[in-house]
Structures are given as structure tokens and as C-alpha cells.
Amino acid sequence: MGVAANFVVTVEPAGADEPDALSALARLLASDMDACNQAIVARMTSPVALIPQLAAHIVAAGGKRLRPLLTLAAAQLCGYEGNRHVALATCVEFIHTATLLHDDVVDESQLRRGLASANAVFGNKASVLVGDFLFARAFELMVEDGSLKVLGILAHAAATIAEGEVLQLATQNDLTTPESRYLDVVTGKTAALFAAACQVGAVVADRPEAEEQALAEYGLKLGIAFQLVDDALDYAADQGKLGKTIGDDFREGKITLPVLAAYAVGSAEEREFWSRTIERCEQTDEDLDHALALMARHGAIAITLSRAQAYAAEARAALDMFPAGPMRSTLQAVTDYTVQRAF
């Protein structure tokens, strides 16, 4: 991919017969993913009608099912031939959906994947409670599966996600946040579940510790890259393509790498601008454009994407120990896709 000097990044579009890597992964795993989608619908049932209604709303808004795809892919990469991975991919998606529902409350975001967020439609309280239900249901499914090891991995991931989100809360509006702390947030709130999703695939296949750790490493680094790109997109996305508004993080005073990078090398006057807009959240209509201009001046988006590319490369390398084949090469291609998407 090419990283332009400006904050808008351009990539060569994939040809018609050369789909993006994530679509290719979904195609490779089509039958497993069908089974997983069926399990998702079947297991979110409840006699309390509002639960499947609200859960369906967010699951239908659906996105790419990246995390369950990772579980299915990791299991196949490890040569697994049973069907436990389908239920565990469902658990991973339920945990992810629960965090999305709780995230919508936390961020008071009005838009999630271009649709009205669940909390805007159903209320904060319903989002919290249905998230709790999905979280608990995920653990019920894991108990049915019967592996304490899997339960341990996903319980730990769930605790780590919450820690990452709380840490994010603690760094909000704080421009003195070191980059390492920002990376702790990213690792917790996003990469921990990517890592666990991949690791669980190796666990069901009963593969040696080294393969399990390699897959966890792949997921971790992929997840960090994914979140770094998300944070760049919040300032640089092609809005028409992504269906998401630019500047949400800015308006919330969220500390992300694009801001930290521009702030680090900013003049005294620029630092006062960041201080007013991010720390004190005193913003006018023109401030986002000025923030974008400062990021362009200092290459803040390019810095963020280059960091993401480095993590993507580490993710790619982590899979080298597995035998070459379509699953490995597609998972490796997903690392590039993650950095290139939606610009």
C-alpha cells in the first residue's frame, strides 16, 4: 500500500477476480461460517422477547464477523476436523457483541456501523442488560463445550477487555498519556479478544503449545494493527466508503495515536489548540478541520499507519511455522487487508 504524505491514504483497488483477503477468508470458511451464523441465531433465544430482538439488531448490523472467522480459521489451520470450533466461534462473537453493546453505552455513540446504535433505539439500560445476557450465554456455551482451558482463555480475555476499556476511560482527555499506555489500551480493548479467538482454534485442535502461542501472537498483533488503523480511520476515512463519520474520537477527547503523534511535535500554539479541544473539550465547528490539517502537517496518520504495518508484519511472521497452503496465505493476506481497508 502507499502511504501518502497527506492524511488521505490511497491503495490500489483489488481486481474483480481478486477479492480482498477477508472475503477470501470468509469464502474458504463458508460452510463453517454458515453453521456459526445458525448457532448465533439459535443461541441468542430467550423467553424474554426483547433479548433476541435487541441481539438480532446488533448481530444483523453484523459487519464482517472477523473474530469468529479467526477462531474457525485457526482451527482449520491446525487441521481440526470436529465441530467444537463452531460453538466456540459463537462464544467469541457473543463476547464481542456484548462489548459492543456496552461500548455504545460508554461512548454514547449514535452510530454503529452506519445504523442507529442499539442504545439509541432501545435505551442504555437494555443495551447493558442484553450485553450481560450474551456474555453469560457465551459462558454457558463454553461450559457445554467442556474445556476448562478454553474457559480460562476467554474469561481472561474478557477481564482484559474490561481493563483496557477502563484504562481508556482513565486516559481520556489526557495528552500526557505515553504511547505505551495507549498501546496498553489498544491491546486490552481490542487485541486481547483477537488473540484469544485465534488461540482457542489451536486448543480445540489439541496442538502443541508452540502452535497455540503462535496463533495467539498472530491474533494479538493483528488486533493491535486493526485498532491502530481504526484510530487512523477516525480522522482519515473515506466517509462514503466506510459509512462512518469522521471525528468521533476528536469530539470525545479520546487519546489515540494520531493525536499523540501530532501533539508530540506540535508548536506551543498547536499544543494549546490540542489542550483546548482534547483536554478541555472546548470545540468549535472549525476545530476538526484544523486538527486534520495539523495531522497532515506532521504526518500523524502516516505515523499511525506505519506503526500498524509493523504490527501486521509481526502477525504475518507468526504464522510462518505453519505449513504453507491456502489457509495460511489467506490469514497472512488478512494482515495487509487490515491496514488497507476502507481508505
Added chain:
Amino acid sequence: MGVAANFVVTVEPAGADEPDALSALARLLASDMDACNQAIVARMTSPVALIPQLAAHIVAAGGKRLRPLLTLAAAQLCGYEGNRHVALATCVEFIHTATLLHDDVVDESQLRRGLASANAVFGNKASVLVGDFLFARAFELMVEDGSLKVLGILAHAAATIAEGEVLQLATQNDLTTPESRYLDVVTGKTAALFAAACQVGAVVADRPEAEEQALAEYGLKLGIAFQLVDDALDYAADQGKLGKTIGDDFREGKITLPVLAAYAVGSAEEREFWSRTIERCEQTDEDLDHALALMARHGAIAITLSRAQAYAAEARAALDMFPAGPMRSTLQAVTDYTVQRAF
């Protein structure tokens, strides 16, 4: 206890050397409970400082630790002599604390009415996330304990709690809610965790299914009685004694038995009053007093308490299969205490 014709209920106070049953239970379990309190503090640690700070705040405020006491008591009643019950009582308290934190989340509609400051919004965020952390940490502790059966019981209880809370949202402001549906809410949001807390005590002691079920039954019926009394107290508590304001449920338009009982036999004019205040939530300063007067007229609090007493009696009877002794008699006395507290 005596149920007065009016809505204020009076009981004989316990003598100085005859403590209430819950204090007696805490005394019987003092050393286990010390260990549990230490585990609660030790296991809510996190490198993210805000987590132990907030968790400690709510755990410290946390009252009588009734639920973990039930786990410890059930284990001792079953003759258990190990120490797994301490960690599991900690799990039960973490799950309870998580649900309390999530219960406190303010809805957007309330925010819009201007009741919540920016501070309260920060409280919303922290409440959701620290609740999530405690919930996940509870499952990590269960994985350490290593019993899939315990994991299954508490995962199922957690899902049932969420279902009960969502059902409560769905019945809010709806005076046509049948009493059976109200009991479903009570069973889900409160009694399910009481039942699981007790059952887990029998499971660690590896007792026969019949004893396990008897303890689950005790917890279930005790929990229903407990919540019915809570709902009565919201209209009839001695505010000085309980340190809690009267009328919270009324102001929220919550459907509880005192309201359903008064509404069921109300005149057309009374029904219009309930419809305005509970369904449409159009309330003036005098409305709570009028609601209390209507409840007194129709014995709505007495009806609620008499229902609670019946469940308490069922709870008491469920323990008859266990050998007589101080633990059994104290647990049985707790059923009476539950109905008598704070009037």
C-alpha cells in the same frame, strides 16, 4: 411477626442477647467470612487503578454479604471441610456486585430529563466497565477452582439474572402485567443468584443431587421472599431505620406487587390515578402520599408481605432433610429475618 392493617408493619425487636438471624449466621461463619473478605479484596486487584478503587467503593458499601454467606453456610451445612467454598463465595459476591453496578446505569431518557450531571455520565461508563471486569474475574476464579458443574450453575444464573432484568424493563409502566410475570422478574433478577449461591455450597461438598436441589430450593424461595419484602419496603420502610428513601419504585413507574395489588381492586378513579402516575409517569408531589393511602386502604403491603411469608415458609421447609443443628436452625431463622427486616 404482626402484619398491621395499615401499611406500616411492626415487629418485636430482638433482645440484646438475641441477635437477628443474619448476624447469628455471620457469627457462625466468621472465620470463613474473614477469608472471603480477604479474597474479595485480593482478587479485585488490577494494574488499572480505577478498577480496585471503584470496586472497593461498592463492595465496602456492600451491606450484609448475604449471598456469599449463603454459599459458605450451604457448604458447612453439607459438612464440607475444604476451602473451595471461600473462592466460590467470592465469585458469587463479584457477580452480585457486577449486577448492582449495572443496575445503577442511568438511562438516556433520565439523562435527558436533566437528572444526571456530566459526573453521573462518567459514573455510567465506570459502572458498566467495572461491572464487566468483576463478572469476568468471577469466571476466572471459577476456572481456577476447576469445576465445570459450578461454572455451569453460575453461568446459567448470570444469564437468568440478565433475563429477569430485561423482563423488568419490558414490564415497566405496564399495569396489565400479570402477577406471574412479576414473579418471573423477581425470580430472575434476585432469586436465581440466591439459589445458585446455595447450590454451589452443596456441589463443593459433593453431596447427593437431592441435597443440592434442596439447597437450591431454599435459596430460590428465600430470594423471592427477599425481593417481595424489598418491594414492600420501597413503600413502607421505616426510613430512619433503613436509611433508604421511600418511593423510588413509584417514581420510576416500576411494576411491583404493592402496586399490582392496589390496582387490581381499585375503583375506576383509582385506576386512573395509577395509570397517570405509573403508566404515564405524570406525578406531582402529593402523588406518593396518595399511593400510600390507596395501598393502606386495600392492604397491598400486607398482601405482599403475606406472599413473602409463604415463600419464606417454603424455604424453611426445604431444609428439613438436613440434620438438625445450629447451621440448619440459623438458616431457617434467616427466612423469618428476611420478612421482618427493617420494618
